[in-house]
Amino acid sequence: MTIDSYRLQGEPGIRGWLLFRFAAPQAFYPLAGRMIPWFGALATLLAAAGLYISFFVAPTDAQQGEAYRIIFIHVAAAWMSMFLYVVMACWAALGLVLNTRLSGMMASAIAPTGAMFTFIALWSGALWGKPTWGTWWVWDARLTSELILLFLYFGFMALTNAIEDSRRADRAGAVLAIVGVINIPIIYFSVQWWNTLHQGASVSLTRAPSMAMTMLTGMLLMALAAWMYSIAVVLARVRSIILERERDAEWVRGLRGVE
Amino acid sequence: MNWGSLHNFLAMGGYALYVWGSYGVTALCIGVELWSLARRARRAQKGA
Numbered sequence A: 001m002t003i004d005s006y007r008l009q010g011e012p013g014i015r016g017w018l019l020f021r022f023a024a025p026q027a028f029y030p031l032a033g034r035m036i037p038w039f040g041a042l043a044t045l046l047a048a049a050g051l052y053i054s055f056f057v058a059p060t061d062a063q064q065g066e067a068y069r070i071i072f073i074h075v076a077a078a079w080m081s082m083f084l085y086v087v088m089a090c091w092a093a094l095g096l097v098l099n100t101r102l103s104g105m106m107a108s109a110i111a112p113t114g115a116m117f118t119f120i121a122l123w124s125g126a127l128w129g130k131p132t133w134g135t136w137w138v139w140d141a142r143l144t145s146e147l148i149l150l151f152l153y154f155g156f157m158a159l160t161n162a163i164e165d166s167r168r169a170d171r172a173g174a175v176l177a178i179v180g181v182i183n184i185p186i187i188y189f190s191v192q193w194w195n196t197l198h199q200g201a202s203v204s205l206t207r208a209p210s211m212a213m214t215m216l217t218g219m220l221l222m223a224l225a226a227w228m229y230s231i232a233v234v235l236a237r238v239r240s241i242i243l244e245r246e247r248d249a250e251w252v253r254g255l256r257g258v259e
Numbered sequence B: 001m002n003w004g005s006l007h008n009f010l011a012m013g014g015y016a017l018y019v020w021g022s023y024g025v026t027a028l029c030i031g032v033e034l035w036s037l038a039r040r041a042r043r044a045q046k047g048a
Helices: A003-010 A025-057 A066-098 A101-133 A141-162 A166-180 A183-193 A213-245 A250-256 B006-014 B016-046
Strands: none
Touching: A025 A066, A025 A101, A025 A213, A066 A101, A066 A141, A066 A166, A066 A183, A066 A213, A066 B006, A066 B016, A101 A141, A101 A166, A101 A213, A101 B016, A141 A166, A141 A183, A213 B016, A250 B016, B006 B016
């Protein structure tokens, strides 16, 4: 037990507050375990429905033929890659400000999944670019800033893994994560700010989407599935991180049945 | 969308490499992530 956990559990005023109660890894561990099956099941159902619409309901695209079906995976992955980074940076910032142990663990748990979605976005983008643009890759603003996002995830993971003391690793990683947030609006607005090969947003909050309703439905279902999957996977990873970091704590030893 | 036959479905209108390449690698990534998570959880629970 570190000094911080004693302080958190010792203050009666804070103790009753739900958010702070579950900010203690010991309390969050079983809660996360109970949530994982639900989010996992939701992810599976949404992905099944999304894939069905993507391949068996959505019509062939007039210009791109069947190649456009990559959109269902590409957009969901690209959205998640940016969204997860923002969530990771928020947890990291929260950890810096409040000095709660769980915040840094959450940030570390999000990074690998964020990197995975960034890779999928780049990979599916390359496979989509070849038949439609005639090239796997161009150094244009959208693609380059997304590649930088991948390096930011890798940098965060390398930095936090390189520092032995996990609390110091969290703080160093948090600074990197927060500085890197600047890249997110650059990715998002790159198609407007620069002349790029990448098309503009197909879906926007302010105007009607420029695509068939069934295509849009498939895309949104896949995005929701990616969202639920991410929550389930991050919760599973944070549970392992909690056990690894608190392996000497009384409650973890009790969990393992040692002593 | 009616594909008519399994062959047509797999052919993806000539874009099989690109479409299945995207979905296949995504499935692979998810598989690897779930496998490595399960392995990490086993080790963490054993306290290794």
